[in-house]
Amino acid sequence: MPMARFWSSMAKRAEPYIPGEQLNKENILKLNTNENPYPPSPKVIEAITKEVGKELRLYPSPTMENLRHEIASYYHLKMENVFIGNGSDEVLAFSYMAFFEPGNEILFPNITYSFYPVYAKLFNITYKEVALNEDFTFNTEAFFQSEGGVIFPNPNAPTSIYLPLEQVEEIVKNNPNTVVIVDEAYIDFAQASAVELIDKYDNLLVIQTMSKSRSLAGLRVGFALGNEKLIKALVRMKDSFNSYPIDRLAMIGATAAIRDKEYFEETTAKIIKTRTWVTEELIELGFDVFPSATNFVFATHPKTLAKKLYETLREQDILIRYFGKKPIDNFVRITVGTDVEMKRFIQTVKKIV
Amino acid sequence: MPMARFWSSMAKRAEPYIPGEQLNKENILKLNTNENPYPPSPKVIEAITKEVGKELRLYPSPTMENLRHEIASYYHLKMENVFIGNGSDEVLAFSYMAFFEPGNEILFPNITYSFYPVYAKLFNITYKEVALNEDFTFNTEAFFQSEGGVIFPNPNAPTSIYLPLEQVEEIVKNNPNTVVIVDEAYIDFAQASAVELIDKYDNLLVIQTMSKSRSLAGLRVGFALGNEKLIKALVRMKDSFNSYPIDRLAMIGATAAIRDKEYFEETTAKIIKTRTWVTEELIELGFDVFPSATNFVFATHPKTLAKKLYETLREQDILIRYFGKKPIDNFVRITVGTDVEMKRFIQTVKKIV
Numbered sequence: 001m002p003m004a005r006f007w008s009s010m011a012k013r014a015e016p017y018i019p020g021e022q023l024n025k026e027n028i029l030k031l032n033t034n035e036n037p038y039p040p041s042p043k044v045i046e047a048i049t050k051e052v053g054k055e056l057r058l059y060p061s062p063t064m065e066n067l068r069h070e071i072a073s074y075y076h077l078k079m080e081n082v083f084i085g086n087g088s089d090e091v092l093a094f095s096y097m098a099f100f101e102p103g104n105e106i107l108f109p110n111i112t113y114s115f116y117p118v119y120a121k122l123f124n125i126t127y128k129e130v131a132l133n134e135d136f137t138f139n140t141e142a143f144f145q146s147e148g149g150v151i152f153p154n155p156n157a158p159t160s161i162y163l164p165l166e167q168v169e170e171i172v173k174n175n176p177n178t179v180v181i182v183d184e185a186y187i188d189f190a191q192a193s194a195v196e197l198i199d200k201y202d203n204l205l206v207i208q209t210m211s212k213s214r215s216l217a218g219l220r221v222g223f224a225l226g227n228e229k230l231i232k233a234l235v236r237m238k239d240s241f242n243s244y245p246i247d248r249l250a251m252i253g254a255t256a257a258i259r260d261k262e263y264f265e266e267t268t269a270k271i272i273k274t275r276t277w278v279t280e281e282l283i284e285l286g287f288d289v290f291p292s293a294t295n296f297v298f299a300t301h302p303k304t305l306a307k308k309l310y311e312t313l314r315e316q317d318i319l320i321r322y323f324g325k326k327p328i329d330n331f332v333r334i335t336v337g338t339d340v341e342m343k344r345f346i347q348t349v350k351k352i353v
Numbered sequence: 354m355p356m357a358r359f360w361s362s363m364a365k366r367a368e369p370y371i372p373g374e375q376l377n378k379e380n381i382l383k384l385n386t387n388e389n390p391y392p393p394s395p396k397v398i399e400a401i402t403k404e405v406g407k408e409l410r411l412y413p414s415p416t417m418e419n420l421r422h423e424i425a426s427y428y429h430l431k432m433e434n435v436f437i438g439n440g441s442d443e444v445l446a447f448s449y450m451a452f453f454e455p456g457n458e459i460l461f462p463n464i465t466y467s468f469y470p471v472y473a474k475l476f477n478i479t480y481k482e483v484a485l486n487e488d489f490t491f492n493t494e495a496f497f498q499s500e501g502g503v504i505f506p507n508p509n510a511p512t513s514i515y516l517p518l519e520q521v522e523e524i525v526k527n528n529p530n531t532v533v534i535v536d537e538a539y540i541d542f543a544q545a546s547a548v549e550l551i552d553k554y555d556n557l558l559v560i561q562t563m564s565k566s567r568s569l570a571g572l573r574v575g576f577a578l579g580n581e582k583l584i585k586a587l588v589r590m591k592d593s594f595n596s597y598p599i600d601r602l603a604m605i606g607a608t609a610a611i612r613d614k615e616y617f618e619e620t621t622a623k624i625i626k627t628r629t630w631v632t633e634e635l636i637e638l639g640f641d642v643f644p645s646a647t648n649f650v651f652a653t654h655p656k657t658l659a660k661k662l663y664e665t666l667r668e669q670d671i672l673i674r675y676f677g678k679k680p681i682d683n684f685v686r687i688t689v690g691t692d693v694e695m696k697r698f699i700q701t702v703k704k705i706v
Contacts, residue, residue: 004582004585004586005555005582006452006531006532006555006556006582006583006586007451007452007582007586008450008451008452008453008454008586009454010450010451010590011450011451011452011586011589011590014589014590014592014593015593016588016589016592016593017592017593017596018592019412019415019596019597022411022412022413022414022415030411033412035410035411035412036410037410038410039406039407039409039410040407040409040410044409045405045406045409048405048602049402049405052398052401052402052405052602053392053398054392054393055571056392056393056397056398056568056569056570056571056572056606057388057389057390057391057392057393057568057569057570057571058375058383058388058570058571059372059375059386059388059564059570059571060375060571060573061375062372062375086439086595086598087595087597089594089595089596089597090594090595090598093594093595097361097363097364098360098361098363098364099359099360099361099364100361101361101362118593119593119594121593122450122590122593122594178359179359202358202359203359211412215409215410216409216410217409217410217411217412217413218408218409218410218411218412218413218600218601218602219409219600219601219602220413220597220598220599220600229357229358229359229360230359232357233357233359233360233361233364235369236364236367236369237363237364237367237475239367239369239370239371240367240368240369240370240471240472240474240475241442241443241446241472241475242439242440242442242443242446243370243372243442244372244440244442244573245439245443245573245598246573247571247572247573247600247602247603248571248572249401249405249571249572249600249602249603250600250602253409
């Protein structure tokens with residue numbers, strides 16, 4: 001706990017998240033932050049280019065109705081079921097504020113998105129990390145009857161493993177008095193989304209992002225889908241914090257991205273295909289690779305230490321993610337790039353292991 | 354206090370801010386949210402247009418060094434003295450989190466930016482509203498020796514009145530144990546900024562925005578300037594909340610805007626000139642108008658009720674801001690537009706009063 005004059009207790013107790021490096025070196029192969037290797041849809045570029053102009057002097061819409069409407073149509077929901085934030089990270093932060101209570105313990109997996117404990121510390125929310133099974137799958141029942149709520153990614157990160165929808169539903173159903181947040185950042189690379197359960201459970205909040213499958217990490221747009229009353233609570237948080245978190249260009253770009261379903265499906269399919277190929281190659285090189293339902297693979301090698309692999313690749317201008325903490329200190333997370341990029345990656349790994 | 358199932362105590366106690374309307378009607382004259390009537394610098398448009406492309410698939414820089422460097426140079430500070438957020442509203446929210454403590458009463462003026470009590474309610478910060486003098490100037494001494502900190506806009510909003518720098522310094526000097534936040538959203542239309550006091554006082558935080566004088570309300574960029582230790586606390590809040598609140602396009606656009614000093618000075622001078630003219634015209638029509646140091650004027654008419662004026666103008670597609678609460682329930686706030694716009698405004702007002 002760093003101590004500095006003038007800092008509030010919140011500032012002191014915070015333990016900030018450390019995002020993956022954003023190196024701007026030429027020829028670097030960035031496989032460390034799960035960005036999409038394909039550019040955004042040409043229709044996104046076109047829409048933004050048209051919007052860049054004098055209207056930037058005006059505030060964006062605080063209610064974001066056009067974009068909310070577009071997302072609602074995509075999922076056959078009502079606009080009242082959609083909340084939009086500055087990336088899914090901001091949506092997660094508002095969700096902690098709106099649904100979790102200091103003193104009521106929340107649950108999340110012990111291997112998961114490392115931002116979850118960060119929010120908990122910031123907002124003084126007690127949490128328990130639920131151990132995963134040895135094969136990194138969920139022990140579903142351990143998430144039942146939480147005191148303060150549940151949050152988990154599906155597919156989980158960084159394990160890349162998808163939890164079948166029936167098990168997600170079991171968790172939601174067995175927490176009737178608290179909110180269950182399903183963080184679906186990578187769902188478009190997996191199977192069914194929990195969105196279809198929203199009408200059935202008023203305690204389910206599904207969070208998604210446009211940073212991964214829609215190639216828009218640079219624009220900062222995430223959203224939550226859920227019962228109208230949950231969405232209202234999120235809006236209260238946003239409107240008590242910052243009226244306009246999404247700028248005019250991001251709003252227009254995100255709307256165009258949702259509309260271009262064809263491009264989205266095409267690029268997502270390509271990534272899934274490359275993922276299959278990369279997984280096979282890594283297994284051939286002796287890696288243990290989890291069955292990925294995301295745009296990254298999570299792997300370990302019986303002979304080459306993860307740290308060594310990470311460092312050696314880095315020297316050769318290939319960035320992957322290494323977490324360096326138990327129980328995943330001998331694993332690496334590798335973003336799935338294009339075929340060309342992944343060939344370079346596999347060639348380089350071959351020389352290391 | 355609305356009650357809904359699943360809402361946290363924070364969600365229940367929140368009393369959200371209500372921003373000015375963003376009507377998208379043709380031919381509407383928007384003088385209600387203090388936007389700049391002039392478009393952003395052509396260099397901003399050019400820079401953003403160049404950036405719109407495949408790189409949008411990548412996350413922005415979480416440390417925002419280029420933009421921080423640009424702002425630091427502009428003010429002859431170090432990069433370590435600069436924090437950037439999603440509009441000054443987000444910077445204000447992080448400042449409440451970083452420097453104000455539940456239980457320690459903070460002070461702000463009783464006529465001021467109406468977001469201040471909203472943040473206080475959200476984060477459970479006790480506050481006291483310090484009465485202004487009858488002429489709406491500050492009773493400086495009433496802000497001395499605060500228990501938990503002080504926040505005020507300079508120039509104040511919506512009164513438009515500037516507090517001379519010596520008095521700002523008195524407030525900062527007489528709060529040696531707490532942080533004093535000077536919210537300078539409108540400072541570029543006024544006299545000296547408190548930025549020059551930063552080296553002298555480690556408890557001073559100055560907050561500014563690119564939404565007003567830089568014509569970039571649509572891009573969402575605000576910043577704080579202060580002692581390195583205060584900035585560190587803000588970074589801890591951001592990095593515990595959302596790693597990348599500023600998207601790639603906003604970052605590039607804001608950097609170009611700071612660089613184009615000439616355009617900034619030219620448009621700011623034009624607004625100040627129009628402000629003088631509008632003030633004179635309003636006085637001639639019988640209004641009491643405060644001496645404005647902002648891009649808006651705050652006025653009252655002895656015979657025409659503010660509410661009536663607001664509503665009648667609205668029917669004629671001219672939006673101004675009416676707050677409808679004591680002690681400013683007979684005042685209106687009018688954004689200064691272009692000469693052409695303000696001629697239309699004055700012509701219409703003439704027919705009403």
